[in-house]
Amino acid sequence: MGAGTKDQPNVTPRRVAQTRSRILEAVITSLDEVGYSECSINRVQQLAGVSRGALTHHFPSKEDIMVQTLLQLLAPVRGPASPTEEAQLLQPTPEMGTLPDQLQHLWHRVINTREGRALMEILVAARTDPALSARITPALWAYNDDFNRNIAHLYQASAAHAKEFSLLWSICRSFMRGLHSQAAYERDPEIITKMVDLFGRIMAPHLSPRAPAEGPPAAP
Amino acid sequence: MGAGTKDQPNVTPRRVAQTRSRILEAVITSLDEVGYSECSINRVQQLAGVSRGALTHHFPSKEDIMVQTLLQLLAPVRGPASPTEEAQLLQPTPEMGTLPDQLQHLWHRVINTREGRALMEILVAARTDPALSARITPALWAYNDDFNRNIAHLYQASAAHAKEFSLLWSICRSFMRGLHSQAAYERDPEIITKMVDLFGRIMAPHLSPRAPAEGPPAAP
């Protein structure tokens, strides 16, 4: 497993990052599978396979755990810090497809995933937790700004709603978020897909994809 | 069931109903203000001003509390059992107004209320609680059916989406649900109102109000 034969200056940072990552992954899995109220420190520790000391060393309080988890969940969509993952999420497939296709992609690959559901658990929990809310609000604002800026490279509003572009995408995201609590109780899972499709067709006239000029988002 | 002629034979049933109501109200308030994970039995008991014995007598387990609270929250929108409250919720004001107005009404008076937020807390919590989920799913299905049936008296889909009427309203409800987790973190609260308005204007061409013929919903 030894990485560098000559120098391994990052063997410890790597190990540290791995421990942190294992913990955060366990938090995400727990949030998704048992929800916020059952996402206890004991459960996370056991699932991550780390000791209590390691956990409290990296995250002194439960609030820290949730804040850092949220930051990790928000990171892929944020700025071009990690172009690889961003490409998977917002930079759509080579053929961009219509808006309904794009929304289906967003729902199945981004929103309705372990990470997406975990994010929702934190958002809902933070609504009634002032301390947590205060700590995550700046990150959420920055996330919104980044999302709007990135998505503006790919879509544009119709002439009728020129100045309401970000509002249109906020509506899309709200719809997707609400789908979370709907999907769990729908008789026929196919209905969710149909809802996304119909919603996409309704929104399509107001939100058209940009001509695929060469990409300014990738370069810098 | 009429009141007693002389004495008060229903003084006890009234007292019982009052105790139950005080408990459920306390649950709703707690869910709204501190969320599901902090909605403990002790808190509810203290807020309702009842003893522990009374609480466990009416609701043997915490799961029972949540199930009964959900049923209470769903009751007003369901069948014509209580036409008074239904009138406030779905039977819009004498002048029905446009769809954006109707959605604003729904958001401000139904969804974004103590009861609406409490309902969301239960829905989110039940997603990861199989026992709770199993007990509330039938009620949620019936609620959906009742809602669709009642709203069909007031609106109709455009010709293009004739058979997708209930799907259209499901989209509306999903959007509203998602607004919950958006409203808590929006910089400018006015944006929520703008989102509802724009969404209403986008949906309006596909969901037109029916001509106000005399009402079949009132008479059974």
Place this chain on the structure above:
DNA sequence: TTGGACAGACCATGCGTTCTGTTTTACGAT
């Protein structure tokens, strides 16, 4: 006298936090 409505004490369990150790790494002085 019975059973429903309520009152309040009691209990085992799991919670989040804090604390004291032990191992590993980093790094400047030698």
Place this chain on the structure above:
DNA sequence: ATCGTAAAACAGAACGCATGGTCTGTCCAA
């Protein structure tokens, strides 16, 4: 190169406390 030492990384026990559930007891109407 080697050593010494401080800090980081990790391990695990212990603590105080709130939780949900249970259990016995009291009141009152039927």
